[in-house]
Amino acid sequence: MAAAPAGEDKASVGGGAGSTRTAAAFSPSLKLGGRSRGSLPLTLTPRDRWDRLGRAVHAGAAGSLVTRRGDTARKAATATCALATGMIVLVALGGAGFSYFERPGELAAARQFEAWKSMVVELETKRVLAGRFAAMTQEMLVASDPDPAVRAKRLRTQAAAVASGDITLESVAPAAGAPAVPPEIGGWSSDALQVAEGAAGVAVAPAASIVPGTAFLQRSLHVALRGGAPVTAAEALTMAPAGGGGAAAVIAVWNTTSRGLDLVGAEAGRSVSVADLEGALRRVVYAFPGDDPAAALAAGRSVAVWATDGNGVDGAAVSRAVAVTAVNDRPVLTLTGAPPSFSYVHREAPVAVATILTAASDADDATLASARVTLSGGSGGVGHMLAADAAVLASNRLQASFNAATWTLTITAAAGAATPPTHAGYVAAVRSVTFRTTGETAPTAGTRNVHVVVVDPHGAASGTRKLASVTVQPPVTCEAGNFLVTDDGIHYSCFPCRAPCAANEYEAQACEGENDRVCASCDSACASCTAAGAGGCTDRGPSNGLDCAASHYTATGATTTCQPCTACGAAQYDAGGCAAFDNRACASCHPACELGCDDGTAGGCHACAAGFWDDGAECSACSACGDGTYAEAPCGGSSDTQCEPCHAGCAVSADACTGPDADDCVACANEHYDSQAGAGVTCSACAAPCASSEFEAQACSGESDRVCTACDSACATCTAAGAAGCTDNGASGLDCAAGHYTLDDGGGARTCVACATCGGTEFAAGGCGGFADRDCQPCDASCEAGCSDGTPGGCDACAVGFWDNGDECTACSACGD
Secondary structure, X not given: OOOOOOOOOEEEEOOOOOOOOOOOEEOOEEEEOOEEEEEOOEEOOHHHHHHHHHHHHHOOOOOOEEEEEOOOHHHOOEEEEEEEOOEEEEEEEOXXXXXXXXXXXXXXXXHHHHHHHHHOOOOOOHHHHHHHHHHHHHHHHHHHOOOHHHHHHHHHHHHHHHHHOOOOOOOOOOOOOOOOOOOEEEOOOOOOEEEEOOOOOEEOOOOOEEEOOOOOOEEEEEEEEEOOOOOOOOOEEEEOOOOOOOOOOEEEEEEOOOOEEEEEEOOOOOOEOHHHHHHHHHOEEEEOOOOOHHHHOOOOOEEEEEEEEOOOOEOOOEEEEEEEEOOOOOOEEEEXXXXXXXXXXXXXXXXXXXXXXXXXXXXXXXXXXXEEEEEEOOOOOOOEEEEOOHHHHHHOOEEEEEEOOOOEEEEEEOOOOOOOOXXXXXXXXXXXXEEEEOOOOOOOOEEEEEEEEEEOOOOOEOOOEEEEEEEEEOOOOOOOOEEEEEOOOOOEEEEEOOOOOOOOEEEEEOOEOOEOOEEEEOOOOEOOEOOOOHHHEOEOOOOOOEOEOOOEEEEOOOOOEEEEOOOOOOOEEEOOOOEOOEOOXXXXXXXXXXXXXXXXXXXXXXXXXXXXXEOOOOEEEOOOXXXXXXXXXXXXXXXXXXXXXXXXXXXXXXXXXXXXOHHHEOOEOOOEEEOOOOOOOOEEEOOOOOOOOEEEEEOOEOOEOOEEEEOOOOEOOEOOOOHHHEOEOHHHOEOEOOOXXXXXXXXXXXXXXXXXXXXXXXXXXXXXXXXXXXXXXXXXXXXXXXXXXXXXXXXXOEOOOEEEOOOOEEXXXXXXX
């Protein structure tokens, strides 16, 4: 048992072990809300006791209560705690001892009192009060210790009282402020759940238990299938019925969403005890009644369990993987109708004996290891034969062998089969099985029974099934040239065989037994034959080969057959004969030939190919027109190419034009352009070259004519627009117009600029041209209205105060005193 927490005050109530108090009175010491109320002697008269103790407890105003079982807990005594008319009432029922401790801060007594007020309606009903007290006590227990092991130990003591029927539990909401602790699943094994295919179910959690959290009462328990594999009818998750009969306390409901069982109380809306849910959980079993678990559970399967308590709180889920061991199922044969009976006469045509077999199936395997068809009855196996149709065997990748000593036909997969034969393939092979007798000596008359059994790749065999019974009749013989005829398979008569086969036929079926002679036409490759196909042509000996039809030869190899001789193609000729062992040899015609040839020369052509013409002796290559010419008449027949010159506006090149006119040009010659842009090519002459005072603003090329634009007035000649477009003469500067010079900005840009104009009192000391501007210098002070140089003699006129002495302007003399 868990000990009382250290430092807590406690008071004993009732007559537990070690108590000296009787059931008539008790005196608890209570410490509530931090204040001691001392001892209260109480007489156990029902209502008086409740009221006195209730008033004392109510006066505490705060604190919380937790309970711990005394030493006599196994006596399953109970207690009731309820609040009526605002008071706490404690009632001792039975002989157990209870202790109450203060837990400050966990539950506020005032809030707890208010939450409990509406709970008690019938104080006199001990069952109801006992159940509610147990639930409330559990609420306080859970809050008192966070250790789940301690909680579990305490709650199992209470569970014992519940199981004994001394306490009836009802749902109680948690108190305000109490921590919500979810329920847990204990005793869980994480080992994989081992289940055998088709076997009885295995308990999912045989030893699991429920460790309640905040709420002792539980609403439901959930067992769900998880993993990527979809839940199908191949799996079963069920709850076995409880032993002992009677109504079940817990029922299992399938939950489509969670893909599992919800274990809930049989009484709707009521919570369930831990003991009832644990018992139900331990009865949940998982089984795999289906087939092929590897395929059904390829995406994985596990089973998960979790609980939901009475307050709707889900606990954490625990889970374990599910491992299903596959069990090899026996293959199953399906027959339609009863086994038929046949009457058979020695050496007559084989009779099909397995047609009532319609299907074979195996839940585990898509193929079989073998199928065995056996005979029984009679005096022995001599002269008896069971055989399967070779074409059916081949098409289904099977082979068959017959053991004459044991009368057993064994059908197995063909050697080297890339894909295993299917069930349907084995069925088809068995259905093709026939019975017949062989040999000169007739077997003993009597009934033979035919049975079949199939075996899967793991050695499991189906049941042996009877397919038919065959009664062997004594044989009837005919003279040569006759065959047997019967209407009922028992009574026979002899009829003459049909006439021998013609030269272009062969005997496909001999006239013997019950068969008339059957003649079939030879293969088209044969002139005469002894058997079907191109290999059945009559053999004329090692020197001559087979008797092949016209245009065929004898081809040797793995087999010797008549094969059609190779037909030469349209561009080939026959270079060798088609006879005996030789195929026709074909050789290629000369490239000049079309529609075949007689030999490999240009003179052997039946017609000339394109690019060639018949010059009377052979096919010669057509001449090609030279540059600047076109084919006026194409090469063909008996004429070579006739070439004519192109228009003068056309470019002089190969294929420069298609005719003689300007609009037949493919490309234009120099100094010509396409004047019909967008409407075919028409070559026209370009405009005359630009004058020296113009520049070519648009060149003559493509679809554009030449466009000339006048030079800038600053230029003498130019190559582009503007004063910077004047012709650049290199070291001598731009080709500027008169009165202009070249201005170089030092960065490579040059422009023609007008020279400076000297003023009325200046003269030009330097010329205007090249890279130099005009240099204007002032006239002498004696000049007026210009000058030719800077001296007094260069004046155009003398200024005031000066006079012209004939050579220069001289200052006027001043008159004396």
